[in-house]
Amino acid sequence: MKITIVGTGYVGLVTGACFSEVGHDVLCVDNNEQKIQMLRNNRMPIYEPGLEDVVARNVAAGRLHFSTSLIEGTDFAEVIFIAVGTPPGTTGEADLSYVEQVVREVAEHMDSYRLLVEKSTVPVNTAEQIKRTVLRYSRKDVAFDVASNPEFLREGTAIEDALKPDRVVVGVESERAAQLLKAIYEPIITRGGGVFVEMSIASAELTKHASNSFLAMKISYINAVSRICELAGADVEQVAHGMGLDRRIGRQFLKAGVGYGGSCFPKDVDAFVHLADHLGYDFDLLKDVRLINEAQRDHVMQKIRQELWVIQDKTIAILGLAFKPCTDDVREAASLYFVPRLREAGARLKLWDPVATDNFKKLFPELSYFTSIEECVREADLALILTEWSQVAELGAGRFRELMRCPVVVDGRNIFDPNEMRANGFAYHSVGRA
Ligand code: UDX
Numbered sequence: 029m030k031i032t033i034v035g036t037g038y039v040g041l042v043t044g045a046c047f048s049e050v051g052h053d054v055l056c057v058d059n060n061e062q063k064i065q066m067l068r069n070n071r072m073p074i075y076e077p078g079l080e081d082v083v084a085r086n087v088a089a090g091r092l093h094f095s096t097s098l099i100e101g102t103d104f105a106e107v108i109f110i111a112v113g114t115p116p117g118t119t120g121e122a123d124l125s126y127v128e129q130v131v132r133e134v135a136e137h138m139d140s141y142r143l144l145v146e147k148s149t150v151p152v153n154t155a156e157q158i159k160r161t162v163l164r165y166s167r168k169d170v171a172f173d174v175a176s177n178p179e180f181l182r183e184g185t186a187i188e189d190a191l192k193p194d195r196v197v198v199g200v201e202s203e204r205a206a207q208l209l210k211a212i213y214e215p216i217i218t219r220g221g222g223v224f225v226e227m228s229i230a231s232a233e234l235t236k237h238a239s240n241s242f243l244a245m246k247i248s249y250i251n252a253v254s255r256i257c258e259l260a261g262a263d264v265e266q267v268a269h270g271m272g273l274d275r276r277i278g279r280q281f282l283k284a285g286v287g288y289g290g291s292c293f294p295k296d297v298d299a300f301v302h303l304a305d306h307l308g309y310d311f312d313l314l315k316d317v318r319l320i321n322e323a324q325r326d327h328v329m330q331k332i333r334q335e336l337w338v339i340q341d342k343t344i345a346i347l348g349l350a351f352k353p354c355t356d357d358v359r360e361a362a363s364l365y366f367v368p369r370l371r372e373a374g375a376r377l378k379l380w381d382p383v384a385t386d387n388f389k390k391l392f393p394e395l396s397y398f399t400s401i402e403e404c405v406r407e408a409d410l411a412l413i414l415t416e417w418s419q420v421a422e423l424g425a426g427r428f429r430e431l432m433r434c435p436v437v438v439d440g441r442n443i444f445d446p447n448e449m450r451a452n453g454f455a456y457h458s459v460g461r462a
Contacts, residue, residue: 029053029212030105034098034130036063038074038186038291038357039147039179040111045079046190048086050215055093057101067094075356075383078187098130102137107208109177111147120298121306122151131158135165138172143205146176149240149296151303152233155199173205176229178236183290184354192220199232237303240296241314246281247288248320254284254460255327264460265442284460286414286440287324289351289360294321324459325365328440331457332370335436336410340374343433345408347401348415348441350384358387362414362440367392370412380404382417407433416441425452 029052033044036058044056058064063073070084086092095101101108112126127148134144144158155174162172176199181189196213200206206226217224227235254264264284272279288294297314304311336342351361358364361384371377380398381388389397398404401419405411405428413420421443429435429452437449439458449456 029107029208031055031212032057032101032105032108033147034058034101034108034110034134035112035126035148036060036067036073036094037111037113038076038183039181040109041067041072041074041083042076042079042181042186042190043109043111043147043179045082045086045092046187046216047212048089048092049082049191050219051091052212052215053091053105054086055095055101055104057095057098059096059098061096064094064096076186077184077354082187098133099137102134102142106141107143107145107212108134109145109147111179114148114150116295116298120302122149122295122299122302124150124154124157127154127158128161131161132165135162135172138166138170141171141173141204143173143175143208145209146174146233147179149178149236149292149299150176150233151299151306152230152237154233155229173200173202174229175200175205175209176232177209178232178239180236180239183357184352191216193222195223195225197225197227197232197235199227199229201229237296237300240292241300241317243281244288244293244297244321245313245317247283247285247293248317248324250282250284251287251324251459252320254324257460258462261462262460263462267460284442285324285416286328286362286459287321289362289364291357291359294318294360325362328438328457328459329366329369331438332410332412335438335455335457339370341376342409343376343378343407344370345405345411345432346370346377346379347381347404347411347413347420348417349379349381349388350415350417353415353417354383356383356387358384358391361388363388364391366412366414367395371395378404378408381415382419384415402427402431405431407431409434410436410438413437413439413441413443416443425449425454429453 031047031052031054033040033056036056044054048054066073072080110130114122117123158174198209257264268282271277272282301311301314349358349363378396380401385397425448435454437454437456442458446461
């Protein structure tokens with residue numbers, strides 16, 4: 029089938045590339061000329077393992093195209109996925125101006141039936157607004173449908189998540205829309221497994237916020253338990269293991285650490301709290317999820333203060349700038365909390381990340397960045413681990429010991445074993461382990 033995707037960010041580009049990978053004919057539209065030019069030269073505007081190959085293969089096969097023209101996108105296919113950004117506004121409410129602009133332009137131009145699909149994460153009942161906008165700006169004799177199709181892609185594994193989803197959720201109001209989306213996802217469900225779930229549009233819109241907020245809650249829950257473990261002399265990794273063996277709980281997203289970041293969890297939790305408030309429900313539980321996440325960073329900062337006594341003039345190696353491994357994304361990353369505070373306290377910072385350095389450097393150009401983890405750690409008074417890149421574990425406790433001026437490690441991701449570190453003479457602090 030022919031498909032138009034509007035927006036070539038993490039969601040739009042991965043979704044479009046994967047649709048073409050399973051045989052659809054896809055046109056990806058973005059108003060950012062530079063991005064489209066990069067894509068036409070098979071250079072990726074985002075870092076996502078495996079994406080470049082999928083794009084190159086399908087461009088070569090003539091199934092994947094790029095354009096800056098939304099008019100071309102409107103003419104290209106009956107089904108138009110809207111995957112533009114819905115960034116948080118000042119009050120935490122999702123900014124839907126980019127969505128509205130796309131809907132308006134499509135409505136003004138479409139000359140026959142179109143199915144407009146919400147792929148971006150949007151507050152519940154956005155589809156109602158989209159319908160009103162199409163009715164207002166389109167020719168009166170042109171039929172259309174709106175549907176919701178939330179994405180559940182994780183950065184770093186987005187290709188896998190797109191081609192082998194646990195579930196495809198679609199919110200539809202007509203059989204025609206349901207059949208179109210079923211036909212689009214049929215090759216993915218057939219090859220990748222997973223379940224195709226139809227529901228009301230509002231339910232589909234809410235499923236996204238409810239899922240992401242639940243995952244964020246799970247992380248804050250285990251981080252709260254980690255605080256109790258420290259006080260009780262227990263080991264949160266062992267507790268999480270014991271919990272996770274219960275199929276109802278599951279082991280995933282029970283990893284205690286320095287808190288969640290990224291472009292989704294913080295934004296989606298804020299948006300969910302906001303939309304619940306807007307509907308008349310005070311979502312206290314999610315407000316606590318947020319508070320626990322912020323407190324986790326404060327708690328790790330306290331460990332650094334206690335260990336160093338004076339931060340002024342100490343050399344601190346920051347290992348990991350991305351919000352998680354296998355991505356170059358630093359949005360809401362723990363590094364954005366620690367770097368300004370440690371610099372403010374007078375520390376001499378040495379920063380390392382194998383992938384996210386360029387993005388972080390745009391925010392803090394004047395700091396010292398290292399491509400070698402060994403050079404970053406060399407002569408440091410303290411090493412602060414914020415992202416569980418495999419290279420950190422591979423360096424090994426012994427090498428840390430040789431390189432550092434003082435054997436002090438604050439491990440925000442519980443990469444190392446406390447007993448091994450202490451056996452190597454380290455002052456070692458981690459999360460949830462006495
Ligand atoms: C998330 C959701 O997982 C995905 O379904 C949704 O579509 C987009 O948002 P993403 O933000 O890319 O995906 O990454 P994810 O792997 O979920 O990690 C988010 C944050 O939680 C990271 O900072 C990670 O370090 C943290 N995390 C994750 C934990 O601290 N502990 C865990 O057990 C899992």
